[in-house]
Amino acid sequence: MNEFATWMKTYVTVSDLESFSRAADVLGITQSTVSRQINALEKHLGASLLKRTTRSFALTVEGVSFYDAALRALAAIDEAEAAVRSPEALSGVVRLTAPLTLARARIIPYLAQFQRAHPDLHIEVQLSDHALNLVADRLDFAIRVGEIGDSRNRARKVGTARRVAVASPDYLERAGVPQTPADLRSHNCIAFALLSTGNTWQFAGHDPVSISGSFRTDSSDALRSAALCGLGIAVNARWLFEEDLAAGRLVELLADYPPVDMPISIVLPPSRYTATRVRALVDHIASCIQADPLLRSD
Structure with missing residues (x-):
């Protein structure tokens, strides 16, 4: 991965985790290196991407726009690398949301099983019975129960809530x-x-x-x-x-x-780019749900 792509990956990770220190832990580098790379990226682009104080963290307007573009670019790089690398070599951050009780009863064990197979992958879960905004909350996907309704998001039915x-x-x-x-x-x-x-x-x-x-x-x-x-x-x-x-x-x-009954669906943002790690986790969850007599679609 070239220098600019590395900066993009660092920026996306910082944005996802809303923390320089946590991004450093995930990326396996020092916090000072994270700061240096973000500064280099902003200097290269000639724009401020982040607004950060000791109490708050937010993306600038330019930061939001670049975040979306960086996601697409990194997804394309990820696709190219996935074509030749080992399927076990998943890394990075996946952020998802799920209903509280379904997560506690089923989803968390599914995620634990997946992480044991992919120890370099970091998973962030927001638990809520409310439908969070995937784009605004920078989520890779959501697990939802009930009818999806009209939406620009991409929905895939994976099971049934009896x-x-x-x-x-x-x-x-x-x-x-x-x-x-x-x-x-x-x-x-x-x-x-x-x-x-x-x-x-x-x-x-x-x-x-x-x-x-x-x-x-x-x-x-x-x-x-x-x-x-x-x-x-x-x-x-x-x-x-x-x-x-x-x-x-x-x-x-x-x-x-x-x-x-109500459908159980996995919902992804409208972008046609989905990172390999996200697609792999989605497929794993879908497979686990279909193997569960209480959740599978008969």
């Missing part, structure tokens, strides 16, 4: 057990604020049901906690409740009318 309706034994003793989805209209239902259908729950073989209740949250973890506390009936992905169901802390409801 959902379940649950409640605590305590709640069911007080409120009774619903026999059909229509019975939910007389129950306290725990609403998930990020559900694309809002307060309408959809079940296989039954008309959609409008639900109501006294508790609403945008956190899947809070939804689970509310169900465990006996606040009402919750609907979400089975992986969120699987340990509680096995232990009897929650009870599955309406088994004859399961909530409709």
Whole structure:
């Protein structure tokens, strides 16, 4: 890799990690070398790329523009190198986002398995039930549950989230057990604020049901906690409740009318350039999901 390409790689790494010291650790060089390379790049380009103080870090307008161009250039270099190098020689940084509970239940173990095979690869994970902006947050890809909708991003369906309706034994003793989805209209239902259908729950073989209740949250973890506390009936992905169901802390409801499944997708930014390390990790996650009976698309 020539000097200018090295500077670009250092700049992208600094931008991704928002830290000179962390970039130095990832690149295996000193922090002073990182600073020297960034200064040389800015001098070569005749533009300031970074605004950095002891408390903040941001890219300038020119820095954002150059970051995107540098990504494309480095991806092209990466493709050329990948054509002749060992497939085990993956390095650099991959940044992704995933829903909290899916990451804890499945994705983190997938990533650990991949990193054991590629120890020179660094992975940064942002956990959020909200859909982060891949471009603005400089993410390589996202794992998302639910319909993607209109988007310039590239989406690849890799699995299916099988959902379940649950409640605590305590709640069911007080409120009774619903026999059909229509019975939910007389129950306290725990609403998930990020559900694309809002307060309408959809079940296989039954008309959609409008639900109501006294508790609403945008956190899947809070939804689970509310169900465990006996606040009402919750609907979400089975992986969120699987340990509680096995232990009897929650009870599955309406088994004859399961909530409709949701797609699990890997979403990449609109750029047609995808680094080899990113593509390899995406393929690994997709393969792991398809091997999981609870997640695979049958």
